Amino acid sequence: MKVAVIGAGAVGLFVAASLKQQGAEVALYLKNQQEQSLFENEGIYLYKKNQKTIITDIQMNPSNTKDFDGVIVCVKSYQVEQVLLDYKHVGHRHTNWLFLQNGMGHLEWIETMTSPTYVGVVEYGLLKEKEQKNRVSVKGEGRIKIAPFRGTSSAGKAEWESLFNQDVWTVLWRDDYQEMLESKLILNACINPLTALLHVRNGELVENGHYKQAMRSCFTEIIEALERSDREEKWVEVERLCKDTKENQSSMLTDLIHKRPLELDAIVGYILKRGETRGILMPTLQLVYTMLKGKQKALNKKS
Ligand SMILES: NC(=O)C1=CN([C@@H]2O[C@H](COP(=O)(O)OP(=O)(O)OC[C@H]3O[C@@H](n4cnc5c(N)ncnc54)[C@H](OP(=O)(O)O)[C@@H]3O)[C@@H](O)[C@H]2O)C=CC1
Ligand SMILES: CC(C)(CO)C(=O)C(=O)O
Known part of the structure; x- marks a missing residue:
């Protein structure tokens, strides 16, 4: 599965690094050019259970935007509306979108999407270092939970399930997004x-x-x-x-x-x-x- 991650904050870096660690093809979309150069030159450092892993070979802001099977949106809830405008061109009709935000305010915006849409919650405690912005640490072990939101199918669920390798992180499926x-x-x-x-x-x-x-x-x-x-x-x-x-x-x-x-x-x-x-x-x-x-x-x- 080829996946795009939007947003290079604590959650975005953790998700992109974890996907890459388990061998997925990953692209990261970010706004900050300096951070892009840093990630390209030095890679992303993932600190987990006292272990440091340097992740390289993540494509940054690729211009070929159509062929993603999945897009994972890792921005703050109040940034989701803008992301939907900025990344309209990313993916195709059947690309599965997953939104990982706290709160429920973003639902009113993603309701308008025509692609299959999933929502999730992150229970890991993650920290992106302020001084060295290519470093993300897992401060609290946890899980990511995902549930179907709109226009989803069992094939889409199977695609997500095959994407997440439980040896690398814990990703659980839920049927009821509201709950x-x-x-x-x-x-x-x-x-x-x-x-x-x-x-x-x-x-x-x-x-x-x-x-x-x-x-x-x-x-x-x-x-x-x-x-x-x-x-x-x-x-x-x-x-x-x-x-x-x-x-x-x-x-x-x-x-x-x-x-x-x-x-x-x-x-x-x-x-x-x-x-x-x-x-x-x-x-x-x-x-x-x-x-x-x-x-x-x-x-x-x-x-
Ligand atoms: N960090 C954590 O441990 C946890 C976080 N969460 C939730 O996950 C969500 C994400 O959190 P977190 O990663 O910490 O947030 P951050 O603010 O660290 O990261 C969001 C990133 O997305 C970037 N971004 C915003 N808009 C765009 C855009 N249009 N295009 C590209 N990049 C964009 C931001 O850039 P810029 O800053 O320049 O706007 C920022 O780098 C939040 O809802 C949070 O509550 C949930 C549980 C744990
Ligand atoms: C669970 C809790 C409250 C942990 O600090 C959290 O999710 C947050 O700070 O946003």
């Missing part, structure tokens, strides 16, 4: 905004009783907005993830510190919209959303 994305959304919506607002690592949300109470208030509104009936099961998952990733700085806190846009609309904004259509009041979540928007504005003004 898969919502489960991850609940975790991200509980942890990411509060860690960003409070400037704390994930573990503190359960270690500090007051923070935990704040998270529980958000959680209650999230569960109601999403009409979930598995409240206590989901709360156990939230608490467990805070403990399992207690030393982690959430991606939203990291983005805030680096003055990058936040995936706030894809995560909290999406839940607020879902709740509002059913007339549900979500004062805590609304306050968190508004404060983060304000905080982001204030930080951007200072720079």
Whole structure:
């Protein structure tokens, strides 16, 4: 299978490197020319379980764009709309597209696609080094989960399944995209905004009783907005993830510190919209959303 990866951030580099490691033909599409030269000259360094692997021979921004069997989009949720415009010419009618984003805000854009479309969630903790941009580290072992979204077929599923070599990484198949994305959304919506607002690592949300109470208030509104009936099961998952990733700085806190846009609309904004259509009041979540928007504005003004 010939695969294009769009976006050379932490997820894109990990996906491109892992595919290449298992022998697939891979092309990487990226915006930054300097990074392109760096990858071409030095390769991509993948650090995993104390092992360094240098990956070379990935084609960068090839102009021959039609013959891909699969395209994997690894950009932030708010960048998906632009990617759909920029990469219209990539692939053919039957090319399978896979979108790996946090949140669910991007679904409204990919709904319009005419090619077979899949969505996935990344549970690995991945970090692209700030100073050496061809280096990506696996900070937390995990899995990638994939589910069919629109216009898919059993042949398409079989193609993806044959692509991912489970000796290199763990890629699991799910049938229900809504359940898969919502489960991850609940975790991200509980942890990411509060860690960003409070400037704390994930573990503190359960270690500090007051923070935990704040998270529980958000959680209650999230569960109601999403009409979930598995409240206590989901709360156990939230608490467990805070403990399992207690030393982690959430991606939203990291983005805030680096003055990058936040995936706030894809995560909290999406839940607020879902709740509002059913007339549900979500004062805590609304306050968190508004404060983060304000905080982001204030930080951007200072720079
Ligand atoms: N990192 C992680 O461990 C995890 C990430 N995720 C999710 O995966 C998604 C991707 O995350 P991550 O890789 O960390 O994000 P990054 O911001 O590190 O990477 C996205 C990359 O895509 C590039 N990009 C954006 N638009 C385009 C375009 N039109 N053409 C080419 N390249 C483009 C960006 O460039 P530029 O910066 O110049 O815009 C950037 O290099 C997010 O939704 C995130 O929440 C989920 C779980 C774990
Ligand atoms: C699971 C969690 C909360 C880990 O930090 C994450 O996915 C993120 O930071 O975006």
